[in-house]
């Protein structure tokens with residue numbers, strides 16, 4: 098028995114998480130238990146689900162998140178591998194619901210897999226998104242090799258310097274990651290400071306945030322779209338590196354070419 102049985106809409110969402118987990122492993126972005134995915138599944142909750150008993154004790158989130166009242170999430174499990182989640186999402190992640198105090202959660206299905214240690218930061222971002230009325234329901238953290246490599250140079254950590262370079266590699270990068278790449282200086286993984294800094298950068302109008310010398314954190318309406326934004330940015334980084342390894346600094350598209358793209362496609366930046 099699984100909570101996904103006879104719930105095709107919910108199963109389709111979890112299948113998307115499994116699909117993306119497989120891509121993360123194939124791309125070499127998800128060594129060992131690296132990376133996290135959390136999706137807000139509240140819209141798929143039915144009366145039967147509401148009546149389901151918890152399969153864990155109440156567990157503290159570590160923060161009070163008032164906009165998450167009554168919300169349900171699917172979360173990757175702590176110490177679980179993306180490559181295993183791709184095969185069996187309900188053995189490597191779990192469905193949780195937020196308790197009415199907005200400070201604790203309980204696991205509801207399928208087995209009591211404890212969520213990722215990054216749960217407080219993922220849930221804090223979801224809380225922020227809901228409070229803002231955002232349609233975004235998915236968050237992903239992963240370690241894209243070429244994007245992380247960029248952050249080992251001060252120059253690319255300056256605001257919008259990397260965005261501009263990445264956008265200028267091929268037109269699709271700006272079209273499909275139109276807000277660019279926000280930057281967060283190095284902070285301790287799983288820390289409240291990192292969560293708060295991530296929210297500040299998302300609030301500054303970015304969907305994809307780079308954590309210096311660590312990885313990316315991205316949000317979008319669903320997990321496929323969140324992954325795609327990271328994928329197009331990393332592709333652009335690979336093109337830049339390919340040109341550099343051929344012995345030259347790539348010219349990049351001109352400012353006028355990129356402005357024209359924003360005008361024609363109605364892009365926000």
Ligand SMILES: [Zn+2]
Pocket residue numbers: 131132238239240286311312
């Ligand atoms: Zn990480």
